[in-house]
Amino acid sequence: MSELATFVTLGFRHIVDIGAMDHILFLLALAAIYRPRDWRDALWVVSAFTVGHSITLALAVTGALVLPTPVIEFLIPLTIVATCVENLAVRDRPRALWGGRYRPVFAAVFGLVHGAGFANYLRSLFVDQVALPLFGFNVGIELGQIVVLAVAAAALAALDRVLALRVRVVAVSAVVALIAVRWAFERSPF
Amino acid sequence: MRALLGVLAALAAHPLHTTLTEVEQRDDAVQLTVRAFSDDLRAALTRDVTDSTAARYVRSTVTLADREGRMLPLTWCGLRRLDGVVWLCVRAAGPGGVQGLRLRVGLLFELYADQINIVRTSHDGRRGALLFTRGDPPRPLP
Numbered sequence: 008m009s010e011l012a013t014f015v016t017l018g019f020r021h022i023v024d025i026g027a028m029d030h031i032l033f034l035l036a037l038a039a040i041y042r043p044r045d046w047r048d049a050l051w052v053v054s055a056f057t058v059g060h061s062i063t064l065a066l067a068v069t070g071a072l073v074l075p076t077p078v079i080e081f082l083i084p085l086t087i088v089a090t091c092v093e094n095l096a097v098r099d100r101p102r103a104l105w106g107g108r109y110r111p112v113f114a115a116v117f118g119l120v121h122g123a124g125f126a127n128y129l130r131s132l133f134v135d136q137v138a139l140p141l142f143g144f145n146v147g148i149e150l151g152q153i154v155v156l157a158v159a160a161a162a163l164a165a166l167d168r169v170l171a172l173r174v175r176v177v178a179v180s181a182v183v184a185l186i187a188v189r190w191a192f193e194r195s196p197f
Numbered sequence: 198m199r200a201l202l203g204v205l206a207a208l209a210a211h212p213l214h215t216t217l218t219e220v221e222q223r224d225d226a227v228q229l230t231v232r233a234f235s236d237d238l239r240a241a242l243t244r245d246v247t248d249s250t251a252a253r254y255v256r257s258t259v260t261l262a263d264r265e266g267r268m269l270p271l272t273w274c275g276l277r278r279l280d281g282v283v284w285l286c287v288r289a290a291g292p293g294g295v296q297g298l299r300l301r302v303g304l305l306f307e308l309y310a311d312q313i314n315i316v317r318t319s320h321d322g323r324r325g326a327l328l329f330t331r332g333d334p335p336r337p338l339p
Contacts (some may be wrong), residue, residue: 010317017313020330021213022309128213131280132232135321 018147032183036090038159039179058099059118061125077196079124084190087119091184214309218302220318231285262299263292295320301335
């Protein structure tokens with residue numbers, strides 16, 4: 008196995024593992040408002056999240072941004088809560104700010120936070136040669152996210168058979184937000 | 198519902214369970230430098246990480262055999278701490294190069310089901326990599 012493939016595998020396994028519930032629930036919160044026919048919008052949002060990850064990656068590699076891990080671990084559930092609150096608050100997206108097209112922007116900002124979480128880990132372990140591990144790990148994370156999103160889309164489509172869209176959005180967002188609020192309290196560095 | 202929330206909350210901790218082992222030829226010996234997160238190692242040892250406890254743990258979880266399958270004794274060559282990571286060093290004398298040696302890195306598998314141990318090799322200007330998960334057998338070094 009090549010070195011790059013090793014780190015791609017590490018990233019992929021990390022994100023699809025059941026222990027990666029915070030990333031999985033964030034993706035679920037992002038996807039909660041979309042129907043199968045909205046796949047282009049969902050793709051934009053997830054791509055923006057990827058851009059956020061990649062920016063953090065570059066900053067971490069150059070050492071331009073070093074954030075304390077406890078703060079990052081605390082901010083991650085807050086990004087989930089914020090996404091859920093946005094899901095619940097915005098009922099009529101076409102009439103929302105920018106016609107609801109701001110979502111990729113906040114997904115990108117939240118991607119920065121999630122990216123910083125794993126960048127901190129990898130930087131301390133691969134202190135002398137961090138570029139290839141971080142790049143490979145990030146690619147693996149993105150591939151894993153596609154798998155997670157595909158599963159989430161299937162689960163949401165199944166819910167649509169028994170729930171109206173708005174009820175589905177409220178139910179999924181409320182449950183995810185509850186879990187994330189608990190995580191935020193548990194991880195609070197204050 | 199409360200039980201489900203409890204289970205999900207327990208899964209919230211999202212650390213990266215991994216170690217990195219660098220394998221390289223040093224004079225007449227093959228040197229393995231293992232990097233592990235300090236908190237993981239402390240949890241595995243259930244006590245402070247010292248030369249003696251770490252050496253015993255590494256020898257019980259890492260195996261190196263020659264190309265005929267004979268086990269090579271691992272000699273302890275020290276540890277150092279850097280930014281939350283412990284670097285552990287062991288050496289095997291005289292196996293005649295890195296390529297083809299059979300290595301297994303089983304660090305922390307008893308602790309974490311999602312543990313992944315990465316191995317990087319470098320010899321003659323070439324680099325290679327291996328990846329060990331729980332249950333993996335020894336593998337020949339690239």
